[in-house]
Amino acid sequence: MRRPFIAGNWKMHLDRTAARQLAADLATSLKGIRDRDIALFPAFPLIPAVAAALEESPIQVGGQNLWFETEGAFTGEVSGPMLRSVGAVHVLVGHSERRHILGESDDWISLKMAAALASNLNPILCVGETLEEREGGLTEEVLSRQIRSGLGRVAADAMARVTVAYEPVWAIGTGKTATPETANAAHAFIRSEVEDLFQVSVSRELRIQYGGSVKPGNVDGLMAMPDIDGALVGGASLTADDFTRIVNFETRT
Numbered sequence: 001m002r003r004p005f006i007a008g009n010w011k012m013h014l015d016r017t018a019a020r021q022l023a024a025d026l027a028t029s030l031k032g033i034r035d036r037d038i039a040l041f042p043a044f045p046l047i048p049a050v051a052a053a054l055e056e057s058p059i060q061v062g063g064q065n066l067w068f069e070t071e072g073a074f075t076g077e078v079s080g081p082m083l084r085s086v087g088a089v090h091v092l093v094g095h096s097e098r099r100h101i102l103g104e105s106d107d108w109i110s111l112k113m114a115a116a117l118a119s120n121l122n123p124i125l126c127v128g129e130t131l132e133e134r135e136g137g138l139t140e141e142v143l144s145r146q147i148r149s150g151l152g153r154v155a156a157d158a159m160a161r162v163t164v165a166y167e168p169v170w171a172i173g174t175g176k177t178a179t180p181e182t183a184n185a186a187h188a189f190i191r192s193e194v195e196d197l198f199q200v201s202v203s204r205e206l207r208i209q210y211g212g213s214v215k216p217g218n219v220d221g222l223m224a225m226p227d228i229d230g231a232l233v234g235g236a237s238l239t240a241d242d243f244t245r246i247v248n249f250e251t252r253t
Contacts, residue, residue: 004036004223005163005207005230006247007124008237009064009092012043019046023053025240030247033058036230038247039090040237044078051087062090065098066121068111080119091121094150096128096167096211106149114153117161124163124232125150126211127190131170140189147193156198164190164208165232171212172234178212180221180228187227216245223249 014022019042030038039060042050051061067077083091092098093116094109109125116123127146129139147164154162166186171178178186187208195203210222211232222228236242 002205002207002229004249005039005209006036006233007039007041007062007090007165007209007230008233008243009041009095010043010046010238011064011097011234013238014042014046016046016049020049020053022238022240023050023059026243027054027057027059029240029244030059031057033247036247041090041092047083047088048086060089061087062092062124063088063121064092064095066091066093066112066116066119068108068115070115070119080115080121083121084119089122091116091123092165093123093125094146095126096169096172099126100130100169106146109146110149110152113150113162117154117158122161122163124165124209126165126167126232128167128169128211131174131176134168134170139186143186143190144193147190148197151194151197156202159194159198159202159206162206163230164194164206165211166190166208167211167232173213177218180218180225183210183212183222184225184227187225191227214246216242219246220250 039062041062041064047061063083066080067074070079070081093112098104113123127143129142133142168178170176190208191203194206207229209230209232210228214231214233215236233246
């Protein structure tokens, strides 16, 4: 069975003091967890403080984005080596907000995946369709394009370091919800695309997180699904009690 992976994306929230305190609280509440992977993704300026607070913890730290060059005249960007130097182990690539608010293209995301791996970071490739795309019957077309482009520069032997996060944009902050069965169908399709790109052994080992408004009240049902291997958690990761409950989801049988 694939080892579950729960990640908390803090987005543009918290200051240094609050981030350090939240990380310390989670280090305490999750100190006994050994059968699943956990990572926190604070804003760039907060990574060193969070990494220091988690030093004796199994919880790892990641960056929310990276640029695909290692250095240069790219004001406001951050490189993979920079992230590694302050304690990051993982990095989000192609998050829905980067795609739909900030206009990142599939090609940029593909370059970022390659840059993350070259920098010894473990990328989480985020994919997902908007409400308009879903209602237009384009879910599989969109997911196929995003997966094939995002993984287009990734070698098969590097896929063990890659996680995919399915973010149905239509289920984030819209009042609409994806049932566990709906989410699992999208995950199964993503896995089939990865099998077609690489081989069945790669697709079977790939961890696919669900990232559509995961909360304490829905995590157990989601994690009971066979193709859902973890969660990319937004707002609920900003509360120690909520995120602890999500990490401690009821183990599927």
